[in-house]
Amino acid sequence: MNRVRPFDHFVLILGTLFMVLPVAVAVMTSTHTAVEIHSHGLFLTPGGHGAETYATVLTRQGGFTGQVTGTRMMMNSLILGIGFAVGKIVLSMAAAYALVYFRFRFASFLFWIIFTTLLLPLEVRIMPSYQVMSDLGLLNSYTGLIVPLLASATGTFYFRQFFKSVPDELLEAARIDGAGPFKFLIDVLIPLSRTMMAAIFIIMFVYGWNQYLWPMLMTTEERFFTLMRGIKQILQVWVGSQIPDYNEAFALAILALAPPVLVVVVFQRWFIKGLTESDK
Amino acid sequence: MTDVTQPPGAAATLRRWWQRTSRPAEAAKRVQFDRPLLPWLFLMPQLAVIFVFFYWPSVQAITSSFYLEDPFGFGASFVGLDNYRDALGSAEYRRIAGFTALFTALVTALSLGLGLLFAVKADKVIRGRSTYRTALISVYAVAPPVAGLMGMMLFDQHIGPFVTLAAKFGWTMQVGINYWDTAFAMILVSVWKQVPYNFIFFLSGLQGIPASVREAAVIDCKNGFTRFRTAILPLLAPTAFFLLIINITYALFDTFAVIDVMVKDKPANNPITLVYKVYNDGFRGNDIGGSAAQSVILMVVVLVLTLVQFRWLERRVHYG
Numbered sequence: 294m295n296r297v298r299p300f301d302h303f304v305l306i307l308g309t310l311f312m313v314l315p316v317a318v319a320v321m322t323s324t325h326t327a328v329e330i331h332s333h334g335l336f337l338t339p340g341g342h343g344a345e346t347y348a349t350v351l352t353r354q355g356g357f358t359g360q361v362t363g364t365r366m367m368m369n370s371l372i373l374g375i376g377f378a379v380g381k382i383v384l385s386m387a388a389a390y391a392l393v394y395f396r397f398r399f400a401s402f403l404f405w406i407i408f409t410t411l412l413l414p415l416e417v418r419i420m421p422s423y424q425v426m427s428d429l430g431l432l433n434s435y436t437g438l439i440v441p442l443l444a445s446a447t448g449t450f451y452f453r454q455f456f457k458s459v460p461d462e463l464l465e466a467a468r469i470d471g472a473g474p475f476k477f478l479i480d481v482l483i484p485l486s487r488t489m490m491a492a493i494f495i496i497m498f499v500y501g502w503n504q505y506l507w508p509m510l511m512t513t514e515e516r517f518f519t520l521m522r523g524i525k526q527i528l529q530v531w532v533g534s535q536i537p538d539y540n541e542a543f544a545l546a547i548l549a550l551a552p553p554v555l556v557v558v559v560f561q562r563w564f565i566k567g568l569t570e571s572d573k
Numbered sequence: 574m575t576d577v578t579q580p581p582g583a584a585a586t587l588r589r590w591w592q593r594t595s596r597p598a599e600a601a602k603r604v605q606f607d608r609p610l611l612p613w614l615f616l617m618p619q620l621a622v623i624f625v626f627f628y629w630p631s632v633q634a635i636t637s638s639f640y641l642e643d644p645f646g647f648g649a650s651f652v653g654l655d656n657y658r659d660a661l662g663s664a665e666y667r668r669i670a671g672f673t674a675l676f677t678a679l680v681t682a683l684s685l686g687l688g689l690l691f692a693v694k695a696d697k698v699i700r701g702r703s704t705y706r707t708a709l710i711s712v713y714a715v716a717p718p719v720a721g722l723m724g725m726m727l728f729d730q731h732i733g734p735f736v737t738l739a740a741k742f743g744w745t746m747q748v749g750i751n752y753w754d755t756a757f758a759m760i761l762v763s764v765w766k767q768v769p770y771n772f773i774f775f776l777s778g779l780q781g782i783p784a785s786v787r788e789a790a791v792i793d794c795k796n797g798f799t800r801f802r803t804a805i806l807p808l809l810a811p812t813a814f815f816l817l818i819i820n821i822t823y824a825l826f827d828t829f830a831v832i833d834v835m836v837k838d839k840p841a842n843n844p845i846t847l848v849y850k851v852y853n854d855g856f857r858g859n860d861i862g863g864s865a866a867q868s869v870i871l872m873v874v875v876l877v878l879t880l881v882q883f884r885w886l887e888r889r890v891h892y893g
Contacts, residue, residue, distance in 0.1 A: 301694045302701070308691045309708040312768065315723050316712070322726075334732045384619045391615035396605040403616060410627045412879045416826045416848050417871045420855040420864050421633035422626060429625075444626035449619065461603045474606050503716035505830040506852070521830070524718050528725070528837055539732065546719050553714035558707055565710075569777040 316550070323347075323543035330539040342540070350544045355526075361515040363523070367548060370502050370519040374553075376439045377501030378494045385448030386486070390478060392449075393456040394464065410446045415507060423510050433514045442507060448493060451567070455489045456482070492567020495560050499553040520549040634872070638865035649862075656866035666850070666867075673846040676760060677824040683764045685813070685820055688771025693801070695772075696779040706776070713769035717827060721834030724762035728754075749837060756844040759835055763828045770823075771816055778812035779805070818882040822875065847871060 321336045324343030330336070351363035392404055415422065422441055431437030459482070467477045483490075505521045512518055518526070527542050557564055606612075638656050640649040660666050695705050728735050728748040735758075739746040748758045782805065790804035829848050836843040845853070847867065855864030 297698050297700075301697050304690065304694045305698065305701075305705045308687070308694075309705060311687075312712050312765070313708050315727060315765070316715070319723055319726070330732055334737070335726065335734055384622065387615040388619035391612035393602060394605055395612035395615075396607055397609060397612045400612070403620070407619060407623060410623055412876055413627075413631060413872055414822070414826045414875065416829060417851070417868045417875065418627075418630045418634050419852060420861065420868065421630035421637065423856075424633065425626065425630050440622060441626040444622045446623075457602075464602065464604050468604065474608065474611055499714045503714070505716065505718045505833075510856070521716055521718050524722050525834065528722065528834060539726065539729075542722060543726065546722050550715045550719045553716070554711050557714040558711050561707065561710065565773055565777065569774060 319543045327536050327538050327540050331536045346540045346544045350541050361518050366518050366520045366523045374498045374502035378497035380443050381448040381497045386452050388449045389452035407446045437511050492563045495564045502553050634865045634868045638869045640862050642861040656862045660866050669850050672844050679760050680763045680824040681820040684767035685771055687768045689775050691772050692775035709772050710769050717830035718834050720762050720766045721831040728758045762831050778809050782808050
């Protein structure tokens with residue numbers, strides 16, 4: 294009925310090139326030396342210096358204190374990504390469980406208290422948030438990096454929607470069998486939510502890993518720098534240098550984009566399901 | 574939500590709101606646990622985080638927007654609406670607000686348009702379907718600062734292919750120096766980063782349209798484009814509206830990193846958006862009251878956008 298024309302493929306191929314070519318160029322160019330890049334421009338073919346560039350980026354001790362290496366930044370990004378995703382799942386699952394499965398006063402008032410946080414992104418309250426963190430003495434700590442980002446209701450929203458779709462009969466049956474709230478949560482609800490948890494984990498991991506503004510403000514000590522902070526750093530070094538380290542900048546960009554892109558591509562199905570079924 | 578049978582009045586509204594919010598949540602589940610304390614225990618961590626890191630800072634932003642704070646932190650004096658007057662009255666603020674509006678409109682329109690186009694085509698083809706899909710989705714996970722860095726390279730004075738290409742058409746592109754050239758690069762990078770998100774949602778919207786509807790549309794209408802406009806597009810309208818709000822929010826806030834990376838700490842003669850100005854005035858300029866007032870203005874903008882979205886969400890839940 295709907296005949297596919299060559300034009301359709303043409304549009305899709307153009308689209309694919311538009312999306313993927315910049316990444317491909319970054320990967321290829323990162324395997325050439327800075328001098329080659331400076332004289333020739335960007336590359337679409339692999340060069341022979343990839344191993345040493347990546348080794349340099351990962352192990353060279355940079356910054357003023359010599360405390361920060363690419364590996365260190367990657368570790369910090371990983372801690373932020375995983376810590377944020379796990380924290381989000383634990384907090385929001387507990388909150389959604391209370392909101393959906395318990396009868397208590399002020400439930401819908403609390404619902405609105407929590408969901409109001411969807412209204413305002415961190416960026417608009419960034420100054421006072423920073424102030425609060427500094428008053429609490431949480432600057433330059435992993436707690437300060439992760440916990441404030443948890444103050445939004447996205448995860449609670451996902452889990453609430455999901456719990457509401459779980460059949461009521463399960464709770465009835467569990468109660469007849471004498472299961473209390475903890476037993477029901479651990480033995481019935483958590484096993485049922487595994488796919489949902491995986492989807493949320495992927496979305497939140499990508500979100501945490503990709504954070505820029507907050508880590509930039511929170512971490513003045515170099516040992517807490519994430520890869521995103523490193524990217525800012527490498528661009529600042531550029532100003533005034535004769536031949537900027539293009540190769541290292543590209544290598545850093547690849548290190549920063551590879552883990553979340555791989556996670557999304559490999560777990561595509563879960564990720565899309567999680568994203569589209571709960572409308573964010 | 575509003576009950577038209579009640580006379581309007583603040584006290585009555587407040588009482589109704591209190592009645593509504595203080596009674597147990599209505600029918601989330603037919604059966605629920607009846608424990609007075611346990612739900613609070615489950616909610617405590619989330620509530621604690623929200624109060625300390627959301628409500629407290631938000632209240633602080635609003636209060637400090639009415640004060641003129643000494644940059645060295647020695648005190649603050651109440652100045653009423655002066656900070657708002659200064660912000661809204663300054664020509665610079667209005668210029669940046671104008672650019673933000675233009676930037677947001679272009680990024681939203683282009684990334685929605687491209688996302689929709691690719692989704693329609695990807696929905697149609699059979700061969701190579703999953704390859705196209707993977708390729709078009711993959712960039713979703715690229716962080717805005719990384720996208721900005723790659724944009725910087727592609728528009729670099731010495732090595733950037735876009736600069737070389739533009740030169741062939743007699744366009745001397747100077748990103749980071751020329752205002753509109755920088756704006757062009759920023760918009761392109763921001764669109765590139767957002768297309769996958771729109772693609773994912775449009776594609777899943779298209780795949781949710783039943784085959785019978787499509788077949789009926791084919792019988793009714795021969796012309797492919799008219800068919801798309803009259804039968805498919807209205808069915809995608811809810812998705813499109815949801816995405817519209819999300820994209821506006823993205824263009825206003827999430828592009829901060831792209832802008833920060835691309836202006837390289839020299840916002841003087843480069844295009845910036847309002848969020849960047851909030852950050853710049855607050856952290857660089859130490860104008861805490863002014864920055865807070867600008868935050869509050871932005872809060873109002875987001876609030877309006879989100880309320881529009883919630884209204885729509887509610888409607889879809891009821892009738893969809």
